[in-house]
Amino acid sequence: xxxxxxxxxxxxxxxxxxxxxxxxxxxxxxxxxxxxxxxxxxxxxxxxxxxxxxxxxxxxxxxxxxxxxxxxxxxxxxxxxxxxxxxxxxxxxxxxxxxxxxxxxxxxxxxxxxxxxxxxxxxxxxxxxxxxxxxxxxxxxxxxxxxxxxxxxxxxxxxxxxxxxxxxxxxxxxxxxxxxxxxxxxxxxxxxxxxxxxxxxxxxxxxxxxxxxxxxxxxxxxxxxxxxxxxxxxxxxxxxxxxxxxxxxxxxxxxxxxxxxxxxxxxxxxxxxxxxxxxxxxxxxxxxxxxxxxxxxxxxxxxxxxxxxxxxxxxxxxxxxxxxxxxxxxxxxxxxxxxxxxxxxxxxxxxxxxxxxxxxxxxxxxx
Ligand SMILES: Cc1ncc(COP(=O)(O)O)c(C=O)c1O
Numbered sequence: 001x002x003x004x005x006x007x008x009x010x011x012x013x014x015x016x017x018x019x020x021x022x023x024x025x026x027x028x029x030x031x032x033x034x035x036x037x038x039x040x041x042x043x044x045x046x047x048x049x050x051x052x053x054x055x056x057x058x059x060x061x062x063x064x065x066x067x068x069x070x071x072x073x074x075x076x077x078x079x080x081x082x083x084x085x086x087x088x089x090x091x092x093x094x095x096x097x098x099x100x101x102x103x104x105x106x107x108x109x110x111x112x113x114x115x116x117x118x119x120x121x122x123x124x125x126x127x128x129x130x131x132x133x134x135x136x137x138x139x140x141x142x143x144x145x146x147x148x149x150x151x152x153x154x155x156x157x158x159x160x161x162x163x164x165x166x167x168x169x170x171x172x173x174x175x176x177x178x179x180x181x182x183x184x185x186x187x188x189x190x191x192x193x194x195x196x197x198x199x200x201x202x203x204x205x206x207x208x209x210x211x212x213x214x215x216x217x218x219x220x221x222x223x224x225x226x227x228x229x230x231x232x233x234x235x236x237x238x239x240x241x242x243x244x245x246x247x248x249x250x251x252x253x254x255x256x257x258x259x260x261x262x263x264x265x266x267x268x269x270x271x272x273x274x275x276x277x278x279x280x281x282x283x284x285x286x287x288x289x290x291x292x293x294x295x296x297x298x299x300x301x302x303x304x305x306x307x308x309x310x311x312x313x314x315x316x317x318x319x320x321x322x323x324x325x326x327x328x329x330x331x332x333x334x335x336x337x338x339x340x341x342x343x344x345x346x347x348x349x350x351x352x353x354x355x356x357x358x359x360x361x362x363x364x365x366x367x
Pocket of ligand 1 (some may be wrong): 011092094095096100119121166191193194218219221228229
């Protein structure tokens, strides 16, 4: 048997093999990142179509060659306004943004301090940068401080954290991390992928707290309902990325339909007050129901609500039982989450009604 086949068999026997599935559109979907239900919004679709009519299906080249469109710069202007940062730079995806930001800011003489539960794109960006990587305990400012103060590294010091953690739905102690980064002269990078459009009137957790890290990274693929990524930063930093971020320089610019869709999504968010806070209220109601029924929703304070089951097989069985009664909550297993913490990750979205969350909590209790 080939190494590939052997690996897949081992994953299968450990309940860890993932399969691509096409889920029925009929299911009550708690596994989508389309938090504000914008991917099917008429205005967002219309903006994507208009962008294709005006600019075509592809951007025809990298941004530094012939691919830079007025549309990209218009979106960057909007993203800067949303996050309260000076400027923004659009990348091909959130993953490419994190790779490009970390590999350009850190090199082999530098050190990156990274939360243990940071997203895979931050983990890979840190490794690819060749910097020394020190991982601090999840959300522990004390551990981060200890690592910072005991570091003998004389190079650039960079702290990187998610704002809302994708598998736990908790929020990093960003004010304390920000103050520490300023006191210790570190660069601070915050990934707001799950917070944009939801927290801080849509501008993210940092915006809500009134703090300004060196770089905010984000995605257009979750609350904005489309595809693509961005970094929001100072104009000096933007120019640096334009010159130094390999995942920006050596790749084709984001296609017009995605840029148009994101601009449409921002228009909806800006003209509809309280979308993010309505979502957070609905998620709080869901958590309250679950806790009343004896579930532990860990540290979730966001639209992401995990129910940690433990073993992968138990998470798979619960997910399958829910799917049989029309509820989609995909099981999340290692290596996405630490061993022994397999879970169902519920994303509450604006497509859900109060009745949907009551029914789901009731069914979970029954199962
Ligand atoms: C925290 C976080 N950062 C970055 C990404 C990557 O974003 P994208 O899907 O746009 O590549 C994701 C998820 O996909 C994420 O959860």
